[in-house]
Amino acid sequence: MATKITRKKPNFANARSHALNSTKKKQGVNLQKVTINGEKVILSAREARTFKKNNKKAA
Numbered sequence: 001m002a003t004k005i006t007r008k009k010p011n012f013a014n015a016r017s018h019a020l021n022s023t024k025k026k027q028g029v030n031l032q033k034v035t036i037n038g039e040k041v042i043l044s045a046r047e048a049r050t051f052k053k054n055n056k057k058a059a
Helices: 045-058
Strands: 011-016 022-027 031-036 039-044
Touching: 031 045, 039 045
Parallel strands: none
Antiparallel strands: 011 022, 031 039
16 A cells, blocks of 8 residues: 655635636646655655656766
């Protein structure tokens, strides 16, 4: 089982029609399963990209 280590939450907003009717909508977080040091973790896509980028510079 992968461990969730991100603290990001979904974004809630109003969806507006042309008639300006408002309904609640939810924009979810782009969560991905990533293997780090042999351990599966759940990160957002942005966090995974940043982690990959920072580890390339160190290596």
